[in-house]
Amino acid sequence: MLSRNKPGSKGRGRNFIYPKKPSGRLYTYRKRVSYILLLFLFSCPFLKLNGEQLVLLNFIERKFVFFGLIFTPQDFYLFALAMLVFIIFIVCFTVVLGRLWCGWACPQTIFMEMVFRRIEYWIEGDASKQKKLDEGPWTAEKIGKKGSKHFIFLFISFVIANTFLAYVIGSDVLFKIITEPISKHVSGFISIWLFTLIFFSVFAYAREVVCTVICPYGRLQGVLLDNQSLVVAYDFIRGEPRGRMQRKANEQKTGDCIDCGLCVQVCPTGIDIRKGTQLECVNCTACIDSCNEVMLKIGKPKNLIGFFNQEFIAARKPYKIALKSYGYAAVLFVVIMVFSSLMYKRENIQTTVLRASGTLYQRRGTDKTSNLYNAELVNKTNKAVKFTFRSQDSEDQIDFIQKAVILPKEGTVHLTFFLIRKNNLIKRYKTDAVFEVIANGEVVSTTTTSFFAQPESE
Secondary structure, three states, X not given: OEEEEOOOOOOOOXXXXXXXXXXXXXXXXXXHHHHHHHHHHHHHHHXXXXXXXXXXXXXXXXXXXXXXXXXXXXXXXXXXXXXXXXXXXXXHHHHHHOOHHHHHOOHHHHHHHHHHHHHHHHHHOOHHHHHHHXXXXXXXXXXXXXXXXXXXXXXXXXXXXXXXXXXXXXXXXHHHHHXXXXXXXXXXXXXXXXXXXXXXXXXXXXXXXXXXXXXXXXXXXXXXXXXXXXXXXXXXXXXXXXXXXXXXXXXXXOOOOOXXXXXXXOOXXXXXXXXXXXXXXXXOOHHHHHHXXXXXXXXXXXXXXXXXXXXXXXXXXXXXXXXXHHHHHHHHHXXXXXXXXXXXXXXXEEEEEEEOOOOOOEEEOOOEEEEEEEEEXXXXXXXXXXXXXXXXXXXXXXXXXXXXXXEOOOOEEEEEEEEEEEHHHOOOOXXXXXXXXXXXXXXXXXXXXXXXXXXXXX
């Protein structure tokens, strides 16, 4: 790992890091995982299921779609519960496996290390060549390499910005912004380029600062990790004291670490893993691959740097999951079960019926009583629904003041009506009234409210 100041800063400004190009078995696995995740990320907004894109997070119109299921503001409790599941999962995952998410699945790391950094290696060469190029004068070669690199960076940032907006406003709206005249979509055009410049700044300049300074997860891990958490760590018991390989029998005995510095050179955040677990470590495993390569060359066992917990390094205790991890897992399981139950009970058409505020029951002649109600029906599907609204009790009558028979897609309708009951069927002052919504011959929604009336016996 080499570092430099920003060109032209003359020692001022932050240091840029030149990580050496990684290679090895774990790096190959990371590439495969990254390409699968990138394929998923770029395809989700443009694939459709049940007439909707796979994933939509439209905060502007408060519409959210996950794998064909539409969620509306009325489903906010599900969103809150899903966020709770995610937070508990992150806590449980971090307690057991440390910051593995950051190195293997975080979009920031995947784009930086598997896309932008690889383009940089391809155009400018490995770390030493990049540093030499930046420190050298502005020649035609340097202008060509820097210009082509940043042009590609800008183009990829443009693609990422469009994909990001497809998640937020929908791929259909994005297609209109791209194909129709700019005058019709000025705000959309500005948004595309604004996000393009933001992503370009992140991947061309900010880089690892996002992981080490901006992202709060790095600081959170310091609270969550314990001596039994698996993290990328240096086995100092085996590696120390560091020193060159022994060539003579009378030379002082040293540990397995030959102090080659490759683990530092390949680190994308510029740390020395031999100094212990650090906030900046994203568990990318590049140091493990580089160290294993050296160990094989000098005939030493692999995994001088590997996935260890502190108890194993210090006392050679076998790995076991901590008791608190089971506690987090149990809480996570309970919350997932509650969330799954609510998802199973979720109705595509949500019905809410409330008695009209400030009204009492009304006598209708000598043998009937009515209550006035307001109802709201919410359609959570992308298809219009022809429906019938009725009372579950066949003896009840409904007299509509405001009526509708078509529930528009992703829309709502309001009903105002009197529920009329025969007095001889009223046994208590407060009884239940159950209403059903019928569509395509099936009951698609039910709701219960109260009916008030004075019994005849009183």
